[in-house]
Amino acid sequence: MRDLVIIGGGPAGMSAAIAARESGIQDILILERDGQLGGILQQCIHNGFGLHMFGEELTGPEYAWKYEKKVNELGIEYKLNTMVLDITEDKVITATNSNDGVFQIKAKAIILAMGCRERSKGALNIAGTRPAGIYSAGTAQKYVNTFGYLPGKNVVILGSGDIGLIMARRMTLEGSKVHAVCEIMSYSGGLARNIEQCLNDFNIPLRLEHTVVEIHGKDRLEGVTIAKVDQNRKPILDTREYIPCDTLLLSVGLIPENELSKNANIKLSNITNGAVVDQDRQTSVGGIFACGNVLHVHDLVDFVSKEAEIAGKAAAEYIKSGKKQSFVIPIKTDGKIRYTVPQIITEAKDVTVYFRVSDVYKNAKIIITDGDKAILSKSKAKLAPGEMEKIMLKTEQIKNVKELHFSLEV
């Protein structure tokens, strides 16, 4: 029996471990599938990490190293190259690695910090052939930054998620020509600063309301046909345009990796694809917590670390006191507000609620009610799906409510 087992040694897992240790938990084990701690940060060699947490711009590996050093200083145990195969509802973890073989651990508490994966090309059903030369942006990033190989010279990028934008710049710096970044929506899902620094600074065209409709090439990709889309996101045939290229990178969304959570019967949200959690990031299974991109996809790693602190502290509290959720206030959204995290509140205390909107809204008013009367409202000049918002609720604002409604007035 272990006190706390953390699945994943990326930024979420490390930050949660440190917070739990600092809250007095000695017996902590991190299980990491890769050969080093840090997760995806290790391939993110660009800067821009840490502005919120450390007030300085760090690269991904530098940011990871700050946490890894702390994990080592605090003597937190971790196992690398270790893959978790299964988690059960009663918190038995089955994992495997080359040294220990397959082993099982029963834990008092578990923190899920497995991160997310990129949506693949297969899921898009793009017509055409199936040549080599098509990669998700993160896969290309790994080839370039970790292994030192260049996937191709003439590039089209589909989707303007942050990794796609970062790779547009990275491939350009490696001497490849990025011909276009196509985005099916009328706005980019990436951060404004990445549009500026990764596309505009390098004169890479962002083709909004455009998508790839056909893939060409037998062995290796030879070109793609792109087209403008109408209001229903259907391609308009006579806007078709052929772009010769040997590489297509996809940055079309990230999906929290919750296959293990399903094994443990954890209730998942079909909007975030992550667990439904309370203010402590506790899931529907008592003693199992979730944080980072496995819970919902974050814009910045700084926010991941912050969220993981909440989960780490709460897991420590759970281990020490075994406290149960006493009541449940559900948080409902109106659709314009796509989702909130947490989705429920189980304790009357100050809670910061994070949320995302489903479209670009200008001069909008966020209104929070108890289903009847207003509790709080806040005006915003601009809201976009790519930027996570947050709002703080005070203890006295929520202690007597039965439910909370988040809506947007535009």
Add this chain to the structure above:
Amino acid sequence: MYDIAIIGAGIIGGMTARALSKYNLKICILERENDVAMGATKANSAIVHAGFDAKEGSLKARLNVQGSKMMPTICKELGVKYKNNGSLVIGFDNEDRDTLNELLKRGIKNGVEGLRIIGKQELKQIEPNLSNDVLCALYAPTGAIICPYDLTIAAIGNAMDNGAELKRNFAVESIDETSNGYTIKSLNDSVEARFVINCAGIYSDKIAKLIGDNSFDVHARRGEYILLDKECGDMVAHTIFRTPTKMGKGILVSPTVDGNLLLGPTSVDIIEKENKATTQDGINEVIKKAKENLSALPLAKTITSFCGLRAVGSIGDFIINSPKKHFINAAGIESPGLSASPAIAEYIVELLSKQGLKLVENQNYNPIRTSSHTFFEASIEEKNQMIKKNSAYGRIVCRCEGITEGEIIDAIHRNPGARDLDGIKRRTRAQMGRCQGGFCGVYITEILSRELEISFEKVTKFGGQSVINVAKTKGGTPQ
């Protein structure tokens, strides 16, 4: 000098090679691609048909029924998954019901066991996710599912273990008769053999024409498919066919042996031999028809779509004959070719024997090949034994399908060894899960590069020019 040259390493070539490797014969399999199972074998509906479809008295009917009966034993010997899930041909109206009754009669004449028509109530009980509009169905308990490329890889691997040879990237350019057989040439290689078997799929008419046999043509019939995540694999238990029309068997919905859900295929004849591009129309048609079959279709769980080519012969039946001494055609092997393949192989052996091939049993013949899908399905104790023996089994490379480095290395070194990323995919299922190689493709490239002792830039997706990386980065590669 080989006794036998088999042209084409698909399911027919593979099964034939295995059937012949039981005897003391020097066998060579010639394959134009970088791997086996690259043609019609690679992308089809993966069904072992019960045998009620083909017209009584045809080769198709006889070899289908015979082949599907042989299939369970062969799969067991080769360590290949075989699932006898049964099939249902669903009907929506009385016209369909009449057709199903005809199919039932034909099936009984063909010798198919256990066929019966079932009504809506029973149907809803055994398949609750079927559309409410379904009226009745023909139930065929002997229908089964299988993985066609897994079976082919295993059959060829087993034949190779028993002495057969495989030549890849050998595209036949000419076949010349010699005093005691044939000389078969590719652009840069040549092979001599006493007997030649033409199992060249969509190219089998071209191969036949090389020796002057112009008696048939083969054309490609495109079939587009959609594959859904394993989460959807139990939406139906049986293979669900539509009542056939003049246009063919229609769009089916079937679980796969690996637990995914398969939808398709379309059916479009083409003039050119190769066109495996998917189309928006085709994908839309699959979606539309599959939606008619089921009450709900979770398309958001799509993990890939693809197009396969069936080799359709010009005479309406399998073309298995000997147009010239010591030369056998096995052509036009369209559906139910996979189901019939073990029987086709036996039939070819029979034809060879009639032509004077001496069949002396190979005393060292071993019909057994162990499964390639070892780790994921093993018990914890078995897993630990594997890891203890070889620590590479402790490292999971493909997280979606739970495939270890040990299995990937094994796939590279075991007959017929994987030479490219897609080869690893078909042998191990690594890269075949929901992330489609997003995470593990990089590591598999690294393993291929190391085990085959080739540089990163030489690793391909499926041979030829299908390279994954084109150059080193400016900073070069780290140690």
